[in-house]
Amino acid sequence: MTTPVIIWDVDGTLVDTAEHHFSAWKRFAEEIGKPFTRADFAATFGMRNPEILRRLYRPDADDALCAKWGEQKENHYRKAVRDEGTQLLPGVVRLLKEFADRGWPQAVGSSAPRGNLDLLLNVTNTQRYFDAVVTGDDVTRGKPDPEVFLIGAAKLGANPNRCVVFEDAVAGVEAAKAGSMKCVAVTFVGHHPSDILRAAGADVVVASLEELTVAHVASLVE
Ligand SMILES: [Mg+2]
Known part of the structure; x- marks a missing residue:
């Protein structure tokens, strides 16, 4: 066998931590003075952070900025998971x-x-x-x-x-x-x-x- x-x-x-991801994106977007909607979430679900950031906020963002912004979003995500559990x-x-x-x-x-x-x-x-x-x-x-x-x-x-x-x-x-x-x-x-x-x-x-x-x-x- x-x-x-x-x-x-x-x-x-x-x-299922989709809602933690949504709230983290929303908080990040507020920090850079931009919106993040349910439609944005649906359109980018499953993509990698650099792709999402370039698509929604800055098409010409370089790798360093994407890494910095991505870390900002993931910090919010981890805080949400720690605070609310899953x-x-x-x-x-x-x-x-x-x-x-x-x-x-x-x-x-x-x-x-x-x-x-x-x-x-x-x-x-x-x-x-x-x-x-x-x-x-x-x-x-x-x-x-x-x-x-x-x-x-x-x-x-x-x-x-x-x-x-x-x-x-x-x-x-x-x-x-x-x-x-x-x-x-x-x-x-x-x-x-x-x-x-x-x-x-x-x-x-x-x-x-x-x-x-x-x-x-x-x-x-x-
Ligand atoms: Mg999966």
Whole structure:
């Protein structure tokens, strides 16, 4: 029997911190005297900070300014998460425990900066489940490029065809498939509809991780 290796996306899969991101962008925008609307949020959701900043505020912003502004926004985000906390999404704790009980290695593969991930894993008390944490700081190409997941697999010494990626976003599903991995997509937070995730190549699509059994996950790599 092949032991599966699990790689978790974080935002939208383990936790939902979209509202913390929205309030952080709004506070940052106020500091530079600009608006940040729900429509701006919807139009830029999932993009990297420099792309968002250039698109919304200054097309000619150089890398140094984008780094400074991005840090300003992420500081607001981390403060919001620290002050308000965040909850693991339904089914996540059970799966983390059941995978761990079976000795399946688990990693995080997220585009978020390391500081955000350290905080999120700390606030949700989940660090002990992960043998590797790969962040946006560790890659040169974001999802849908498979780099973040391939680094995770390499850190766990796993062949990609043993890996099952948990994702909520189209770019993440595409990244998993580009890396020759299996992918479970969850629509719980509702940013991406199930037919689109399936079309992107998801092997399984569930409305909530509560629906998913360990046996089903194991069957994906057999
Ligand atoms: Mg996500």
